[in-house]
Amino acid sequence: ENTVQRMQLAQVPVTPYVPRMLAVPGLQDRLLSRFASLMQGPFSPEQMTACLDSLLERYGTALMADHERWGMELNEHPEPTASADHLRKFVERRPAGMMEYLAIATGRQLIRLRTTCEPEEGGSLTLEGVPASPRSQQFAGTPLTITAVANEGWEFAGWKRMEEGSAVVVVDPAHQRQMRAMFRKAGSRADLP
Known part of the structure; x- marks a missing residue:
């Protein structure tokens, strides 16, 4: 997981505003405090997992129908539940990794x-x-x-x-x-x- 490094070191930054905000002390402080709060609240693993579960519950039947409909064209495309499991693992690890990399990138x-x-x-x-x-x-x-x-x-x-x-x-x-x-x-x- 090197998202922050990729954002900062890319030839053409994918998110050019992040390195610029991190370079300005006042903006860096605001970005870091807001980011940390969001990672503990709405983007926490618990909140994101609940959101993912509710989306899967609400749209699971439609997603499965699409999967069956497009199964021939999309070789080895995972079922919606397998994709949800992959996303669940991602949201469980993501906040901690992002916090660590921002700490390293900013020296905080x-x-x-x-x-x-x-x-x-x-x-x-x-x-x-x-x-x-x-x-x-x-x-x-x-x-x-x-x-x-x-x-x-x-x-x-x-x-x-x-x-x-x-x-x-x-x-x-x-x-x-x-x-x-x-x-x-x-x-x-x-x-x-």
């Missing part, structure tokens, strides 16, 4: 970030506007916007071990490896634990 260390809400039912967190998973990989030195969103009947009360009072913070994962948003029942003024 991969950091494990833990995000939690206390109490859990009080709200949720987003990373760069993407729903946060409890554990994610992020790039060191890349500003990451974390937003605490209170559920109905709750209000944001602050961040554990941080002076910042805003529900939206920008942190460097290299220095803040754990983020805990504190919530309280709406209208209560209890001190933070």
Whole structure:
């Protein structure tokens, strides 16, 4: 897996904007933080596998009919279920490989970030506007916007071990490896634990 290297070193880059964005410090930071958040959220192996399974369930009969119809012309063309298995393996490996290669290409260390809400039912967190998973990989030195969103009947009360009072913070994962948003029942003024 050398996707990033191929994109950067090709004679005529397939995606010429990626090397250019990586070359500009401000754009590099934005690309890396957004990319890492998407790889932990909508493009995570769990989400992509669920999407693939639902597509196969929805269109499996039509795909099989096409496979049978075109079977003579497409010698040794795999059945839809075999193609789905191949895609499933691909989406399981892809995010980790892309994160590693971007880390190498940019010289950024991969950091494990833990995000939690206390109490859990009080709200949720987003990373760069993407729903946060409890554990994610992020790039060191890349500003990451974390937003605490209170559920109905709750209000944001602050961040554990941080002076910042805003529900939206920008942190460097290299220095803040754990983020805990504190919530309280709406209208209560209890001190933070």
